[in-house]
Amino acid sequence: MHLGSPENLSQLNADAPWDAFDPQAYVQHNYERVIDEDAEIISIVRAHFSDHFGARPDRPFRGIDVGAGANLYPAFSMLPWCEEITLLDRATPNVEYLEKQRRSYDQSWDAFWNLLCRDVGYRAMPNDPRQRFADVVRIEQGDLFALSDRRDHWSLGTMFFVAESLSTSEDEFRRAVECFLLSLTPGAPFAAAFMEHSEGYVVGSTHFPACDVGEPEIRSAIESYADGLRMFTVGQPDAVRPGYTHMIVACGFRGRGI
Ligand SMILES: C[S@@+](CC[C@H](N)C(=O)[O-])C[C@H]1O[C@@H](n2cnc3c(N)ncnc32)[C@H](O)[C@@H]1O
Structure with a gap:
């Protein structure tokens, strides 16, 4: 999530123009090739999930990527x-972009899968990843704030560049993190990524709001719902667009004592 704009007028999630989101423009700018920041994020998340699950042959787990947008690598x-x-x-x-990709994803995504395959947990997957993606993925159009009705449901989860990139409200940022984490079962591994101090972003010609949060606000939103939280700062200020400082990745496990 790397496009920016200096304009960031106060805007709640329900008021932003989500149906004007242009997935082609978004992918072209962000995911047409693997940039260094995504390679680093992938290596962090790959290690977190792979260390937890190892090369288990059985796959009884249900995963969720919240606010998937036009990014397939969290699902990978x-x-x-x-x-x-x-x-x-x-x-x-x-949702339409994801439906099309589910049937057979574009070749540009192969480079992201190949990076994950540096770990044996991914390399050992018996099926063709394109076929497996088509078989396993289900796409749901919905509001992440409604996840509060589906507590303890998914056994692993990701949420990349969403909680801070859905409105200017810190209250909505905190609620988005809470809804995501409580939708996971106790002990479930998770990974989440954030744009630190984002001023909002432009996709195609449409501006979308962001909430200005730093490492302390991100940590504080997550820590009461998580065990074993680790946070990583990725990239350099404004490296991929103006109007943010770093990317922050948080890995951990849904807290058991909640
Ligand atoms: C900046 S994009 C991030 C997309 C993708 N996860 C990535 O890593 O690039 C934010 C995404 O959040 C989605 N979104 C915004 N508000 C949402 C809500 N209330 N419920 C579910 N998704 C939402 C948007 O449609 C968009 O796809």
Whole structure:
């Protein structure tokens, strides 16, 4: 999620123009090739999931990528261990993009899968990843705030560049993190990524809001719902667009004592 804009007027999630989100423009700018920041994020998430699940042949797990948008690599990171992966997003164009990719994803995504395959947990997956993605993924159009009705449901989860990139409200940022983490079963591994101090972003010609959060706000939103939380700072200020500082990756396990 790497496009920026200096304009970031106050805007709640329900008021942003989600159905004007242009997945083609978004992919072209962000995921047409693997940039260094995504390679680093992939190596962090790959190690986190692979260390937890190892090369288990059985895949009884249900995964979720919250606010999947036009990014397939968070779902790839869960692929070897899941019998089902839900890709949740509220924007109609993103849901249509994901449906098309589910049938047979574009070649540009192969480079992301190949990076995951540096770990044996991914390399050992017996099936062709394109076929497995088509078999395992289900796409759901919906609002992540409604996940509060589906507590303890998924056994691993990802949420990349969503909680801070859905409105200017810190209250909505915190609620998005809470809804994501409580939708996971106690002990479930998770990975989440954030744009630190984002001023909002432009996709195609449409501006989308962001909430200005730093490492302390991200940590504080996550830590009461998580065990074993580890946070990583990725990239250099404004390296991929103006209007943010770093990317932050958080890995851990849904807290058991909640
Ligand atoms: C900046 S994009 C991130 C997309 C993708 N996860 C990535 O890593 O590039 C934010 C995504 O959040 C989705 N979104 C915004 N509000 C949402 C909500 N209330 N429920 C579900 N998805 C939402 C948008 O449609 C968009 O796909």
